[in-house]
Amino acid sequence: MTIPVVPAVHRAVTHGATRTVDATTAVVVLAPELADLAKRFSVDIALDAGVTLAGVTDQPADASITLDLSDGQLAELPPASGVRADGVEVDERHGIEITSDGIRVWGPTPEAVHRGLTTLRQLITERAVDGAAVLDQLRILDAPRFSWRGLSLDVARTFHDVETVRRVIDMLSLYKLNVLHLHLTDDQGWRVEIPDWPLLTEVGAAGAIGDRPGGFYSTADVVSLVRYASERFVTLVPEVDMPGHTSAVFRSYPRLAPATAEGSAGTVGNLNPDDATTLRFVDDVVGAVAAQFTTSAYVHIGGDEAFGMPDEAHARFVDRAMDTVKRHGRRVVGWQEIARAGVGPGDLVQYWMEPTSIQSTLDAGSLGSMVDSDVLASMVPPEMLPLLAEALGKSIDDIPTALAKGATILVSPTTRLYLDRPHAESSTDIEQDESRARIGLQVYPAATLREFVEWDPLDETPMVDSDAQLAGVEAAVWCETVSGRDDLEFLLLPRLAGVGEKAWAAIGATSWDDYADRLAPHSTAWDRRGWAWFRSSLVAWE
Numbered sequence: 001m002t003i004p005v006v007p008a009v010h011r012a013v014t015h016g017a018t019r020t021v022d023a024t025t026a027v028v029v030l031a032p033e034l035a036d037l038a039k040r041f042s043v044d045i046a047l048d049a050g051v052t053l054a055g056v057t058d059q060p061a062d063a064s065i066t067l068d069l070s071d072g073q074l075a076e077l078p079p080a081s082g083v084r085a086d087g088v089e090v091d092e093r094h095g096i097e098i099t100s101d102g103i104r105v106w107g108p109t110p111e112a113v114h115r116g117l118t119t120l121r122q123l124i125t126e127r128a129v130d131g132a133a134v135l136d137q138l139r140i141l142d143a144p145r146f147s148w149r150g151l152s153l154d155v156a157r158t159f160h161d162v163e164t165v166r167r168v169i170d171m172l173s174l175y176k177l178n179v180l181h182l183h184l185t186d187d188q189g190w191r192v193e194i195p196d197w198p199l200l201t202e203v204g205a206a207g208a209i210g211d212r213p214g215g216f217y218s219t220a221d222v223v224s225l226v227r228y229a230s231e232r233f234v235t236l237v238p239e240v241d242m243p244g245h246t247s248a249v250f251r252s253y254p255r256l257a258p259a260t261a262e263g264s265a266g267t268v269g270n271l272n273p274d275d276a277t278t279l280r281f282v283d284d285v286v287g288a289v290a291a292q293f294t295t296s297a298y299v300h301i302g303g304d305e306a307f308g309m310p311d312e313a314h315a316r317f318v319d320r321a322m323d324t325v326k327r328h329g330r331r332v333v334g335w336q337e338i339a340r341a342g343v344g345p346g347d348l349v350q351y352w353m354e355p356t357s358i359q360s361t362l363d364a365g366s367l368g369s370m371v372d373s374d375v376l377a378s379m380v381p382p383e384m385l386p387l388l389a390e391a392l393g394k395s396i397d398d399i400p401t402a403l404a405k406g407a408t409i410l411v412s413p414t415t416r417l418y419l420d421r422p423h424a425e426s427s428t429d430i431e432q433d434e435s436r437a438r439i440g441l442q443v444y445p446a447a448t449l450r451e452f453v454e455w456d457p458l459d460e461t462p463m464v465d466s467d468a469q470l471a472g473v474e475a476a477v478w479c480e481t482v483s484g485r486d487d488l489e490f491l492l493l494p495r496l497a498g499v500g501e502k503a504w505a506a507i508g509a510t511s512w513d514d515y516a517d518r519l520a521p522h523s524t525a526w527d528r529r530g531w532a533w534f535r536s537s538l539v540a541w542e
């Protein structure tokens, strides 16, 4: 029997009878810490499934959904691998029991109970008809494979407003993802307030790609987003991309730009590791984001694609930025290029460039084998091509180097986890089929939903043979081709569900046919929520 839950649950036993959930069903909390998440569950069920429950109470009642803090029956479930973005060891193992007496959801922590309620939410949504759901009686025991289950969202190339980010957090929570990494800065825009450097938001936040509107998150916006996320057990991790991808900094403070480019519009170049003002800037920026993103144990320093920067200078910059992060009491995460600096145990290196695609590119002697050459020529100026080829060549050693230095790998390879790949298969919706090709970065070969699900983090990461070497799994959605909320959601759904599957479900748990069956009923909740999504022809949507 298919349990229509994504990600796949660890263990499920069905009992052959049914149990109804409807307006007479109360949610009983046996521990006061569970009251808030019980209320949110009730709101979510109404939104996803149109089922209004009888309310939340601390008085035991028959035929209710009873929530409890307990570790009963959970001991034999495997512990999660990897690291938590909030730096706190939280046990997410949980149980769900649906019997003729009622429903019980339990786990040792509120977060564990929340994960169990997320499963129950999906079960109820699949069966909901006219405000009631008839559920199969069953027992589920479940636990995550990895502790870090994330999405990196590019808010620099397109500024996504607070409401859009909230919707993304809702999607993450539905698929048991627990990290939203915000790529807050890039050449096209700076999106976070830094009190000592006001021009970053006065000048650097104006505009985005093309004629898209700019914008930034005020400190109050960040506070509200951090809170919204943490109520849904998602940690917001800030990224400040340095020393490359910093044109918005140079537009705001030409003083920080490389001498050759100072003052010129659209400056390219990198931050200077040997300049005292630049180091003060880095210190102020890291301090300000650490102060705002209170739930994150990490600050992401970027480190990628510092084109044209000598290796020693890049390594020196990264070393200094890492020291700064640690001085502010946070841990370091950075794109894989930081492996070339002094990373060590406790540092996270985010793997994004696969050796296979790099190697085939280098073998062909050009970038044309990985990407369509005309498309590439339209996106990368010809004088940049040798720099790009050189950067690709160096990246082959990054992951082995990071492992040799004792760092931990966060898995984000472009072919499996870059959600800004165009959709390859057709849509079952005629209108969508016409518009779909525009969205997603055309330099990547298009990919099917199936390709995003049929893989394993261990096979895709060089030199890694155990989950213990990995922090977890993080997808990325870059927004060069995303003009607004609908485009973003169209790339996120249904792919994001597959990210949850890879990050949460046990190794080997996914077969495509089973996955497609489990996923099909989920479109009901997406439609009810008004989330835009890609109607892949590979799934028999309900």
Ligand code: TNX
Pocket: 304, 305, 335, 352, 418, 420, 441, 478, 479, 480
């Ligand atoms: C590479 S991934 C980048 C981004 C682009 C992305 C497009 C990474 C660390 N850098 O700047 O937006 O490719 O997919």
